[in-house]
Every structure is written in C-alpha cells, then in structure tokens.
C-alpha cells in the first residue's frame with residue numbers, strides 16, 4: 001500500500017471546518033480548509049486523517065483475505081473432507097484475465113480481486129476449482145469430478161465465461177496452475 005498524496009484546497013467560503021475525502025480512487029487525500037488556515041495548523045489534523053484512512057484500508061484488506069481463507073477452509077471441509085492443505089489463500093490485483101491460480105507444489109492459491117465483487121456462489125466455485133488443483137493439476141476428467149462436487153460449478157462457469165474470465169478448456173493444460181511460487185501471475189499461462 002502506497003502513501004496517499006495530500007492535496008490541500010483552501011476556500012474563502014469555508015469559515016472554520018476542515019474536512020477531508022479520498023479522491024483519485026483512494027490515492028489522494030483532499031483536504032478542504034478555510035482560506036486562513038496555515039500549514040502548521042493543518043499538519044496535525046492531516047496526520048490524524050492519514051492514519052485513520054490507512055488503518056481503515058489495512059483493516060479492509062486483511063479482513064477480505066481472512067474471510068477468503070475461512071471460506072476456503074469451509075469449502076475444504078465440505079467438498080474435500082478437510083484434507084487439503086493450502087499454504088496461502090489470498091486476493092491479488094495482478095490477475096485480470098484469470099479468476100485464480102494455484103501452485104500445487106507450494107499450496108499457494110491466489111484469487112483475482114475481481115472475484116471479490118462477484119456473487120458468493122461464483123467465488124465459492126473459484127475456490128473449489130483452485131482447491132481441486134491441489135489434488136489434480138490438470139483439467140482432466142478426474143479434476144472435473146472433484147470440481148463438480150460443488151453443485152453450482154456449471155452455472156458458475158457460465159457466469160465466468162460471460163464476464164470473460166473462463167478461458168480454460170477441459171483438455172488443455174490448466175492455465176491457472178503454476179509450478180513455481182513467485183512466477184508473478186501464477187505460472188504457466
């Protein structure tokens with residue numbers, strides 16, 4: 001997470017109150033202040049605002065990943081008798097054409113942040129799909145037998161095709177399975 005930029009806007013129309021809001025998609029904190037406010041007066045206020053906004057951001061990011069991990073464990077219990085051992089399950093922002101990736105060798109599962117805003121049953125399918133790769137790296141019949149334990153697999157695949165995120169075919173090598181951990185987007189594309 002990068003440090004937000006501070007932009008101060010002084011306005012004669014403002015008499016006393018100082019307020020702030022996030023602009024530029026959260027990259028900038030815009031501070032609205034009375035015309036007479038000095039930098040020295042604003043500094044401690046801006047510092048507090050910055051801390052508050054960053055705390056909120058950290059909380060939101062970790063909460064998301066924690067919830068995703070919890071959900072993965074629930075699905076692991078429900079569809080894999082709880083025997084899978086993913087080492088890491090988290091959202092990433094560098095996967096825009098794939099919904100997720102799995103590196104069976106290390107147990108790392110990454111889910112595109114785009115999935116976070118999709119219906120829960122689609123997110124669950126994506127988790128089941130990547131969890132199943134811990135047992136079956138390829139998209140063969142064995143793999144789909146595992147993935148189809150999740151009852152809404154077909155429907156979720158339709159949803160993902162519709163939003164342009166399901167590019168795998170059943171017999172091709174799985175594009176979402178990597179064999180090294182830090183290969184950026186998650187391995188063989």
Ligand SMILES: [Zn+2]
Pocket residue numbers: 129133139168174175176177
């Ligand atoms: Zn796959």
